Amino acid sequence: MNSDQLWEKVLAREESTNGLVYAVCTTGVFCRPSCPSRRPRRENVTFFADAAAAQRAGFRPCRRCRPDSSPPDLNFERVVLACSAQLLAGGTLSVTKLANVARTSERQLHRAFDEVVATTPRAFASAVRVGRARAALRGARRVVDAIYAADFASSRGFYETVGPTLGMAPDAYRRGGADHVLRYTVVDTVAGPAVIAASDAGLCAVHLGVADSAAIARLSNEFPRARVERADEELAGAALAVASLAHGRDAGRELPLDVSATAFQARVWAALRRIPAGETRSYTDVAREIGEPRAARAVARACATNRLALVVPCHRVVRANGQLGGYRWGPELKSALLEAESAECELEARGSVQARRAQVSTPVPDVSHQGHEEEQP
Ligand SMILES: [Zn+2]
Known part of the structure; x- marks a missing residue:
């Protein structure tokens, strides 16, 4: 193929070109032909068979089309x-x-x-082992039997990795959470149905995008012998708070929570609850916030193990490059929630401008925002 034909592909922004890249000598950057950036002048362009060849010739990969990453x-x-x-x-x-x-x-x-x-592959492997351990624990006669059945080398490792995911002491989990009553309700939110579950101590799970029947199955599966009871009235307040949260409003800070976590998870979740609606932070930002600047990956893991959608707003943590990153309840929901929050913030900002204008003409103090400030922890 001659260079005129290659140039045609660049002009056409062709998608599949077998690794072909073009480099621009004036900028020192190379791109995929499909790159959305402005086309360079023909005379400044050199073609390379692949990214590695362009890099060897001293060019840098473009940040927009990422020609050095695999599809x-x-x-x-x-x-x-x-x-x-x-x-x-x-x-x-x-x-x-x-x-x-x-x-x-x-x-x-x-x-x-x-x-x-x-x-990470290791975190995934660990999650698989945790799942095995939980399954083993359910049928086990003693906790220690489950520890060996799930290939844990030490009980310490077991208590550290599996313990915090159980929501109760391992032995109580083994007995099937028989002493626990789990109350739940389902509320419709802008993000679809949300299932809210609470123990006597407080809110223990908020799951998004699950149908009613699937929710009961999920809760019964987590706590096999706990009595799972629907309690709409009792949880009406929590339901309202969760629905407002989904709408991008600051609410629910006062809800009591029943979550067990490692010290690290607890710090991460607390930091997440301090991110205001309508704003996002990167995993690194959160890591810095809790004084562990190098723990961005561990922060991402802590977000992934969050059981309390919206209440612990892990959807407000995105990647440093602006990409959404993962979300336990699906990336579509994550982006929908962030959109709802930024729309709500815009409305609120416009509302307060109008309120200020109104104040100029009628000097009545705006009391609607005072309570809001007192809610801050
Ligand atoms: Zn590019």
């Missing part, structure tokens, strides 16, 4: 392959083995996990 669908496939293998193996495969299964390098596998599921 996301390829990464998706790698992650699906790796996750399936890991599930089959019960979370025991090393990252090296996983990379072999996914036919890629360990480094690329890490990037793929980060891009597709916003976690």
Whole structure:
């Protein structure tokens, strides 16, 4: 193919060009032909068969079209392959083995996990083992039997990784949470139905986008012998707060919470609750906020284990590059929630401008915002 034909592909912003990139000598940057940026002048362009060749010639990859990263669908496939293998193996495969299964390098596998599921291969393996441990715990005669059945080398490791996910002491979980009554209600929100569950101590789960029947199944599965009771009236206040939260309004700070967490998760979740509606933070921002500037990945994991959608607003944490990042209840919901919040904030801002204008003409103090400030913890 001659360079005129290649140039045609650039002008046409062609999608599939087999790795072909073009470099611009005036900017030192190279792009995919499909890059949405402005077309350079023909005489400043050099073509390369792939990104590696362009990089060897001293060009930098463009930040918009990311010509140096592999297409996301390829990464998706790698992650699906790796996750399936890991599930089959019960979370025991090393990252090296996983990379072999996914036919890629360990480094690329890490990037793929980060891009597709916003976690690491190790964190995924650990989640699989936690799932196994919980299942083992349910039928076990003693907690220690479950620890061995799930391949935990020490009970300390078990208590540290599995314990915080149970919502109760491991032995109570083993007995099926028989002493617990779980009350729940379902409320319609702008983000679809939300299932709200509370123990005697407080709110213990808010799940989005689950139908009523699936919600009961989920709760019964988590707490097999807990009595799961519908309690619409009792939880009406909480339901209202959750619905307002979904609408982008600050509410629900006063709701008592019943969540067990590691010290780290607790710090992350507390930091998330301080992010105002309508704003977002990156995982790194949150890591800095809690005084662990290098723990961005651990922050992402803590977000992924959040059980209290909206109440602990993990949807307000996005990637530093502006991408949405993962969300336990689905990325579509995450973006819908963020949109609702920014729209609500805009309305509020306009409302307060109008209120200020109104104040100029009629000097009546605006009391509607005073209570709001007192709500801050
Ligand atoms: Zn580009």
